[in-house]
Amino acid sequence: MKINLYDTLNGNVYSVVDMPKENTLESIGVFPGAHVKVESHYNFGGPVAISLGSRNVAIGKALAKQILVKEVLL
Amino acid sequence: MSEKKEIQELMQNNKTILLMGAPNVGKSVFFTHYTKVHVISSNYAGTTVSYMKGDFTLAGNNFTMIDVPGTYSLTSSNEAEELAILFLENNPDGILFVLNAADLEGSIKLFLEVKNYNKQIVCALNLCDVAKRQGKEIDVELLSKELDVPIISTVAVKQEGFKELDQTMESVFSKLDFKKETNIKKDLDIKELWKISKEITDKVVSYTGQKANFLDNFGQKLLKPWPGILYAILIIILSIGIVVGAGKALRAVLLLPLVNNIIVPFFETIFIDVLKVSGILGNVLIGEYGIFRIGFEWIIALILPYVLLFQLVFAFLEDSGLLPRIAILFDNLMSKIGVQGGSLINIMLAFGCAVPAIIGTRTAPTKKERLVVSTLICFTIPCISQSGALISLLGDYSIFLILLLMFANFVLFVLSAKLLSKFISGEIKPMVIEIPNLLIPEKKSFFLKFKARMKSFLIEAEGPMLLAVVLASILTEAGLLDGFSKMVEPIVSGWLGLPSEASLALILGVIRREMSVAPLLAMNLTALQMFTGAIVSLLYLPCLSVIGVLTKEFDLKTSILIFFGTIFNAIFVGGLINQVVSLFI
Numbered sequence: 165m166k167i168n169l170y171d172t173l174n175g176n177v178y179s180v181v182d183m184p185k186e187n188t189l190e191s192i193g194v195f196p197g198a199h200v201k202v203e204s205h206y207n208f209g210g211p212v213a214i215s216l217g218s219r220n221v222a223i224g225k226a227l228a229k230q231i232l233v234k235e236v237l238l
Numbered sequence: 239m240s241e242k243k244e245i246q247e248l249m250q251n252n253k254t255i256l257l258m259g260a261p262n263v264g265k266s267v268f269f270t271h272y273t274k275v276h277v278i279s280s281n282y283a284g285t286t287v288s289y290m291k292g293d294f295t296l297a298g299n300n301f302t303m304i305d306v307p308g309t310y311s312l313t314s315s316n317e318a319e320e321l322a323i324l325f326l327e328n329n330p331d332g333i334l335f336v337l338n339a340a341d342l343e344g345s346i347k348l349f350l351e352v353k354n355y356n357k358q359i360v361c362a363l364n365l366c367d368v369a370k371r372q373g374k375e376i377d378v379e380l381l382s383k384e385l386d387v388p389i390i391s392t393v394a395v396k397q398e399g400f401k402e403l404d405q406t407m408e409s410v411f412s413k414l415d416f417k418k419e420t421n422i423k424k425d426l427d428i429k430e431l432w433k434i435s436k437e438i439t440d441k442v443v444s445y446t447g448q449k450a451n452f453l454d455n456f457g458q459k460l461l462k463p464w465p466g467i468l469y470a471i472l473i474i475i476l477s478i479g480i481v482v483g484a485g486k487a488l489r490a491v492l493l494l495p496l497v498n499n500i501i502v503p504f505f506e507t508i509f510i511d512v513l514k515v516s517g518i519l520g521n522v523l524i525g526e527y528g529i530f531r532i533g534f535e536w537i538i539a540l541i542l543p544y545v546l547l548f549q550l551v552f553a554f555l556e557d558s559g560l561l562p563r564i565a566i567l568f569d570n571l572m573s574k575i576g577v578q579g580g581s582l583i584n585i586m587l588a589f590g591c592a593v594p595a596i597i598g599t600r601t602a603p604t605k606k607e608r609l610v611v612s613t614l615i616c617f618t619i620p621c622i623s624q625s626g627a628l629i630s631l632l633g634d635y636s637i638f639l640i641l642l643l644m645f646a647n648f649v650l651f652v653l654s655a656k657l658l659s660k661f662i663s664g665e666i667k668p669m670v671i672e673i674p675n676l677l678i679p680e681k682k683s684f685f686l687k688f689k690a691r692m693k694s695f696l697i698e699a700e701g702p703m704l705l706a707v708v709l710a711s712i713l714t715e716a717g718l719l720d721g722f723s724k725m726v727e728p729i730v731s732g733w734l735g736l737p738s739e740a741s742l743a744l745i746l747g748v749i750r751r752e753m754s755v756a757p758l759l760a761m762n763l764t765a766l767q768m769f770t771g772a773i774v775s776l777l778y779l780p781c782l783s784v785i786g787v788l789t790k791e792f793d794l795k796t797s798i799l800i801f802f803g804t805i806f807n808a809i810f811v812g813g814l815i816n817q818v819v820s821l822f823i
């Protein structure tokens with residue numbers, strides 16, 4: 165089931181299915197097929213913090229909503 | 239673009255070694271080690287946004303090392319990346335590439351992009367201490383084989399591994415025959431690069447099962463919205479408290495007595511008793527606004543204590559990696575007023591000085607964001623010299639006036655951000671920001687940086703400040719000010735409700751920001767007058783060097799608009815407050 169990155173649950177791992185073509189995302193390692201672990205959501209329209217390998221990255225809500233992901237069952 | 243030409247010439251006429259790597263891997267520390275040129279390093283992405291160069295010798299050959307801005311990739315998605323590509327395309331003779339041991343995957347990916355340009359590369363595997371703390375063990379030999387490049391492990395802030403690195407650089411770069419190689423550049427697929435990087439990382443990294451330490455735990459806690467926001471607010475309050483409180487103490491206990499009881503009386507004795515100067519010259523030298531009086535009162539007793547403490551506190555915030563964490567926690571607020579959380583780092587930097595903050599906006603992904611943030615800084619963010627002067631002005635009356643001014647500043651900031659993001663065309667992209675590891679600042683590099691900042695403050699600010707002081711003395715003591723004061727009296731006294739001599743503040747404020755406050759100190763103002771004066775100064779144009787940077791980074795039109803816009807805005811808002819409050823008292 166595809167959901168957007170903003171509607172994910174903390175602690176789960178997801179695989180990116182589809183996302184807007186955005187250089188800044190690709191260059192830090194978010195691209196279709198990449199696995200991301202969702203660390204936390206910030207309230208009141210704040211960003212989503214994810215980890216990719218050993219990097220922690222925060223992505224603003226508006227962009228996170230445009231990234232489609234699928235849960236990876238470990 | 240003149241910068242482009244400059245770079246082409248530089249690369250043609252010198253043997254150049256590019257210093258490259260992802261943002262925040264410690265490049266600045268390497269650069270200082272080789273060139274002895276001091277650049278300022280900080281723990282967040284984008285300390286080096288323009289480039290720095292410095293000369294050094296290796297095995298008897300002269301080289302120029304270029305500190306290229308750190309980037310995550312080479313896809314020209316912002317001005318820093320474009321600059322990095324420009325350097326690579328202009329035939330450098332070699333590259334010192336810095337890998338991040340704590341984020342090998344990301345480093346390898348960028349390395350592969352750089353390697354694609356077919357240059358001689360030596361790698362330093364930096365931040366090995368952080369990787370170790372996180373329980374990672376890296377097989378350097380295997381990594382070196384996989385990447386086909388010599389690699390030396392380092393902990394740059396402790397100079398660990400530098401000897402070996404020097405030797406390797408010497409043997410690799412002295413063998414160059416300096417025929418510029420041609421680029422055989424292939425097109426790369428980013429996805430493929432990430433896949434290869436992950437494979438290599440998995441091969442060379444093993445985990446020791448080390449428990450996460452206190453810092454990593456605290457870093458993780460700060461990332462959670464709760465209690466992160468609580469910690470962030472505590473950190474901000476504590477920082478302001480230290481700067482304001484300790485600054486006040488330093489001023490009252492040490493600097494004011496020093497200036498009032500020792501330095502000024504000393505010059506009074508010299509000029510009045512020994513040299514017997516009198517008349518206009520005497521007044522200009524040591525009168526109420528004499529150069530040798532206000533020069534010390536304003537610069538040493540008023541501004542210096544706050545600048546000193548701010549630089550100490552801010553250097554700590556920068557090196558520890560707290561700034562991006564704070565930025566993330568406030569992203570929601572920032573996006574509501576039309577900007578994004580990431581730009582908060584530049585805004586916080588501007589509380590020190592607007593110049594590096596405006597240059598720092600080069601990492602912004604869109605033109606609009608650069609312009610909005612820079613304009614916002616010019617209109618509403620006071621630099622520390624100015625804040626120091628404002629704290630002295632209002633604090634002597636009541637701490638509540640300071641709090642009120644902070645609140646007014648916040649409201650004006652929000653309003654300006656809303657207006658600017660609405661009326662400047664283009665788009666602002668949502669935040670994408672990497673969160674660095676929390677670090678305990680290393681004593682040596684921390685103090686080096688602090689020293690460098692203070693030195694550059696003294697060098698860059700001293701000239702204009704003295705100019706302002708001399709101008710103030712001549713204008714007031716020689717009676718030249720009266721004419722101007724009469725001219726602007728309707729504005730200064732009528733609209734703003736200030737004494738007419740306050741016109742001096744408006745003149746001096748053009749040269750430097752804090753000088754728009756200093757003349758008000760000796761004027762015996764009422765609380766309302768103080769507050770109006772503080773608001774005018776807060777919103778008044780940033781100093782001349784900021785106007786210069788704006789012209790360079792944007793264009794003449796922008797800087798002229800900001801020049802007149804800030805003056806108008808300051809007088810308009812300040813007067814409005816005065817008029818409205820006057821209705822009630």
Ligand SMILES: Nc1nc2c(ncn2[C@@H]2O[C@H](COP(=O)(O)OP(=O)(O)OP(=O)(O)O)[C@@H](O)[C@H]2O)c(=O)[nH]1
Nearest residue numbers: 262263264265266279280284285286308365393394
């Ligand atoms: N613990 C530790 N800290 C380091 C090491 N090397 C650098 N640092 C710190 O890491 C932070 C980042 O260093 P910078 O030199 O600013 O990084 P940079 O690569 O120049 O960054 P940009 O200018 O943003 O590209 C600073 O606070 C340094 O003091 C290291 O080996 N170990």
